Amino acid sequence: MxxxxxxxxxxxxxxxxxxxxxxxxxxxxxxxxxxxxxxxxxxxxxxxxxxxxxxxxxxxxxxxxxxxxxxxxxxxxxxxxxxxxxxAVFDSDIRMMVGGMVIMGIYAFLLIGLIPYYLSSAVYLASLMLFLRASSFLKTILVAIITIALVILLFQTGFNVSLP
Amino acid sequence: MVLQYLTEAVFTVLSPLNLLVLTLAVGSGLIMGMLPGLSATMAIALLTGLTYNFPTQTALISLLGVYVGSISGGCQSAILLNIPGTPASAATAMDGFPMAKKGDGGHAIFIATTASMLGTLLSVIFVLTLTPFLTSMALKFASWEFFLLSIFGIMICGALTSAGNALKGWISGILGLLVAMIGLDTVDTFARFSFGNVNLMSNIQLIPVMIGLFGFPEIVRAFKKENEGSPIKVSKFQPKRGFRSVFHNWLAIIRSSLIGVMVGIIPGVGEDTGGWLSYWASKSQSKNPESFGEGNELGVISAEAGNNACIGGALIPVLSLAVPGSAPAAVLLAAFLMHGYRPGPLLMTESPSFIYSVSIYIIAASLAMWLLAMIIARGTVRILGIKKKLLMPIIFLLCVIGSYLINYNRFDVKVMFVFGLIGLALSSADFPAAPFLLGVILGPMADSNLRRGLRLSDGSFLPMFQRPICIFFLIIIIGMIFTQLGVFSKLKKARS
Amino acid sequence: MKKTLAIFVVLLLALGFCFAQGATEDTYPNKTINLTVPYGAGGTTDLTARALANAMGEKLGTTINVVNTPGAGGSAGSLNVQNAKVDGYTMLANGMLAFTTMPINGYTDKTYRDWDIWIATFAPNAIIVPKNSPYNTIEDLIHAIQQNPGKITAGTAGIGSGGHFGAEVMKAIAGAPYKHITYAGGAPALTATLAGEVDFCPQLLAEYKDLIISGDVKCLATLSDTDIELAPGVVVKSILHSYPEAKKFVPMGEVTGILIPKGMSEANLEKIDAAFNYAVKDQAFLDFAALKSFSVIPKDRAESQKFLDSFASKACYLMYDAGAVTIDPAKFGITR
CATH class of the missing domain: 1.10.287 (Helix Hairpins)
Structure with a gap:
């Protein structure tokens, strides 16, 4: 365009x-x-x-x-x-972007509130990173878990706020 | 007397406990400012609860530290990711992000942080010397002035952000104003555009909109194939070069700080607008205005000096009238009251040392901010080195938290997502997001003040043309429309 | 290797899940409580809530976070709490004027009877005018309203705010309307009064106590039933001296308290009872109330309901008779 x-x-x-x-x-x-x-x-x-x-x-x-x-x-x-x-339907960039947005959307609209926060976030992070082929399977899972742990530590313990 | 108060305050800050508290407060302020969605207002509000049982002076130091830190921290995410950490640093992203893309991110953070510190320091000097005079300035602003100021701010921002074509910037500003119309209006509590939804009735929250507009498109764009290549190179800090840049632009820093202080004083307008106005002033004074938006150092310096100078400005009406000049200052006022101070007209007779200790604490906080920001920046510039596809999903996680925390409401997460889609559509068609954001910020002010003015004058627009400050704004606004339509250049051509 | 790791992760998550589930069934309160203030930070309700929250949190052994959700004259935040899960972790701090008139404004069908309420403080209204105003006594102002019906402007914090009620009392005494100019809160209304944009401001005395003492504004009267001494030598006169017929409206002012929608277990409510009783005797809270000229009038749940029966009737019928609302309070069982 x-x-x-x-x-x-x-x-x-x-x-x-x-x-x-x-x-x-x-x-x-x-x-x-x-x-x-x-x-x-x-x-x-x-x-x-x-x-x-x-x-x-x-x-x-x-x-x-x-x-x-x-x-x-x-x-x-x-x-x-x-x-x-x-x-556009066949464009690989647009497919990647739409696919990523769908995963983000499912997380924002459905997963949060349905299952505990850390679980929904871990599922979201791992699946989006895998979808984007950001890294190897093992590394992705590790990054997801470490990130969630850090986020919960920072916000709930550090700033003393409750997460969704 | 004054000297005694000042030295006492200096000694208070230098006690080991207070130094430790100051470092912790400024540090966490910086981090909160950096994270999208955790705004300065929220940082202070959270800390107010925590410091309730602190000794008074220690509490004051920590509150002011967190204020200075959070306003300054926003620039790092704006420069590195093009996602402003707080609405205040949206103007910084204009030139800061292009600098980072050129590989000059470290330098950009250095000058932004230094300008932040200088802006804060200069604003404190204004607090100390000009409080009574500036207070009377703030009272000159009534309904019509507020209305025109908000329109003026949005128009400037629209013209600044859309390279050469103000039409798109202004459309974006109008869209933002329309979003601000959603919900119960402040004058008659009439539900507009809410479709009977309670969440919509309580107005669209600013922070989720900001995160959506700025963060979401950056995140989604990183999913493209082209981003699989090597990340941007990171420049090292070059303090000598940085100081030279800052020193070179001393006039712009003073000008931006003055504008920032003025904007800070006016109740209801704060850091968010201050950065834009000083950016505009520097661009219109510059010899080569077309270099703004492409990575001009002066743009970063003006925006950061301007938004930080609002700190001192916003405190002036708090101290002299107990009326806050900006949203974070409102929370700060509450905190002062909690600790037994009564800011307002009786402050100077009841606790004369207060204003001096506050000034010293802000100075200490801004110095600490500079040091800490430099240390933190050594880590954060590495963000540019992380693969975008790994980083951006995590950034979205933070965006969700930021949207949620503003009201502890899951609806705001959905708002963020929807505005993310809107932001993506707008940015792919080259519509700037900043005027949209400013429209949302200033919309309620424009709406209620226009109708309040009309109600006071029984529906007549005449007072708008009779008040001196209004006429000043009107002239600039009309001038801006004419410049954009090309009237002036046509006139020049016709003459020659 | 990959499989082992995946299984390990799933197990870890499952374990955490059980742990989290177990934790929520523990005794109340076991996490941070959010106290919603449906107005901006720094206002009267906000300050009272923060002072109370701190002391109550101490007694409950947890932190109470104050969350400001301004908008729609306080009804937005109140409705948020009303619709949230009733688990004791979402509380509301609100002024009773706006709160009890929510049903007749058409925001909700629930009344104060559907909530558990703990009333803490009372703050009276006061009528102030700018320093250079031509009105020097309350009679001057009432005469001006009578002679220029619908022309004298009153700046308040919005429809249903404490100031709106104060202005309605003035209208009832004068028997003539004023022109209502609404602002986004008490502070902007006060700034407008200082700048002379409005003729008078009928907000709460606490909001401009210091400005009255320093002489930056003139206080014509308070809608309390007694005179109030703000500082040695600075006494604010009750409106009853000039207009004894105002007896049926005064004392008019904002009553602030903590609210939770009905539905919590009695055992947990008693924990909040204890925390509330502790908080209203807390020295820091009492000092704060004295600083702002609030009266501390602690009432437990039963007393609060009884108090609100007459309070809501007064507030709702003042608005209804003035024509500010069209829904009849009788529809909600609120009688005169």
Whole structure:
């Protein structure tokens, strides 16, 4: 993806976000003008800044989009985006990054809280390092255990805080 | 009298027990500052509980030591990993990380640490000499000034961080402001963008956002193949070269410290903003501003002197009004009260020696910080030598802990992950993360002060154009927009 | 070799697992307790909580960590504790004004009756004005509110804060509305008063005691039922001298205590009882209270509930009658 194509892709998302925020800002104003808040002036409504920011975001991201369309129109850009997405699935770097993020995500969303902290962390560390082929199996396990031990020592004994 | 107070304080610090406590406090402050997520505020809050039963002077020394240490420690992770250890050192990463990539990490840490120490020392001199005058300055800031200051800060940061194209920086700043809108607002307690979720209602926490935005992309990027090669070379410390760099930029250090003190005094704005403003000032004064962001020493020096000078600045309103100038100073105020001091207007009559002992303790702490940081840095620069694929999973582990500890809430870990994905998307499209972070920091201030100002004036914007400080900010903001649009260069062309 | 190591690791982890499980079933408390303060550090609630936490931790034989979770007028942190596991390791320290009015603000359906509460201190409100304000007596201010309804500004720490209640008392006496300007906490509201941005500030006396003594602000009256001597020669007059009809509102002020959602075993609650009784007699805590002009009014669990029956009624109906909330307190069984 070249930088213009990146700008285009992200401006698509930003325009959508800008529209949503502006509408939501106005909805906040309408809701706040009723009981129990009864704030009937827009200037002091909690919807004021969200509406302004939403509109600003919309304007700025439209500027960004027009700039990114200098060579190539809207439809061509969309087509390029789809081709890129198809190719990305086979890109080894992207696969590595996504795979790593999935392991991190499972750890952050599921493992913590499900099983004791040191166990979840050890499982996470070892599996991510193995996935990345960072080192040999033996060394990886050792590094994981030593790290967890050090972390628990530092935080629980040293700083006296309780971990998740 | 004054001399007597000062010498007494010096002797207190030099007693063996206090020296030991000072070393331990500064050292743990440095480490907490380095670890992403363990902020200065938290370091002091944790220590306040521990020092409750210490003798008063020893407790004061340890609290101030941890404050100075944690604000200064953040620069090392910012320089070495591009992950600021505290929000305060985000500006340091701008030039510090490029320096490290060039193999100059050791030198960058040396000048950053030295600038930190000098910034702290200079700010103490301001505390000692200018407290009454500066206090009255702080009271000049009312709702409209706060609003414009926050907008000004975000716009500066947006323009600074996106090389040549402020549009992306400003969009990033707006996104940050929007994140700050999530939750119950401080004026009417109206739930915005919260979808009935209690965790969202209590606002998005700053620290998980910071870790996500800065740490996550660095971690994930290390998974790429290209990182399998040899790690970056590590430069040795060259004290002579370091001192020469610092000495060469003495004017920038004084200027940055002054800005830092001013920012520190203003209640609610602290170290996070101080670094950016002094970075901006140095860049706009520089003869070759385009070298900033590419590894300019001056950028590192200004950012670090600026954020450390906030320490003294933030203490001024604590001592004279019992109103804290920044978040860590608020915890410090609580700690002072716990130990039986009553900072505020009666301080000078009730315990006249207090302000002098505090100053001496900060000076001692900053000297100790310099020494310890140099020792610790000898170990930390080796981080650059560790294989990224082995290091980054561990860094993520620390990121999770940092996010969790801020409120002891697992929801914040999820917040960190989500903002990590956002940060990855933004950084791969060359959107800077720093304005986003500053938007989250200053968003509540911008929102509540704008509406408070409008409520006070019954919905009229007129007062914004009638107050001198407001007009000053407005002129700079408009000037900045015109520069970015190229109005000035067009005018020059039209004339010639 | 690899296999042996793997088995060894699994065994080690399993052993640690059993050990950790065993530890949590041990007697309460066996680890650090988190005391949530739903406001920023340095405020009145925070300082009281820290002083209490230290002494209580001593008695319980563990550390009590104060965790500040500011946001949403204190309701965010309170709800966090309400939703957390009730194991005695998550406690709340809160002011009772904001806490007892949470249901009528629509934040939760649970009332103070669903919590075990230990009340520790009382801090009265005081009405202050800037040094150069035209108002020199409480009558001046009340007249000004009556003559300019909705124009005189009051700076408080937010909706449902101690200051908001103080301002509502002023409104009830004057029979005319004021203009409510909210700040992110007591300290910013005080700074705004010093800077003259608002006409008066009805927060807690403890927050600006020293500024009154030094003459940086003028104190017009306290909403306590007696006069309070801050320093030799500096006496703050009770509002009852000027407006005896305010009798039904005073003493108005913040009552602070420790709270845990109901559901803990009686044996563990008694341990906290003992720690609380020890803490409120602790010399460091008493010194701290004297420094800040708090009255220490220790109440055990039963007394606290009884006290809150009348306190909650006063607080909720003051807000309801003023039109600040629309949910009828009677819905939660809070009667006049």
């Amino acid at each position: 070249d930088s213009k194509q990146k700008d285009f892709t992200i401006s698509l998302v930003l325009v959508a976000l800008g529209i949503y925020t502006t509408i939501e800002g106005i909805r906040i104003y309408i809701k706040a003008s009723k009981a129990p808040y009864n704030i009937d002036s827009f200037a002091i409504s909690p919807g004021l800044l969200p509406t302004i920011l939403g509109a600003l975001l919309l304007i700025l991201s439209l500027v960004l989009m027009t700039k990114s369309l200098k060579n190539g129109n809207f439809l061509i850009r969309i087509k390029q985006l789809l081709t890129w997405a198809r190719e």
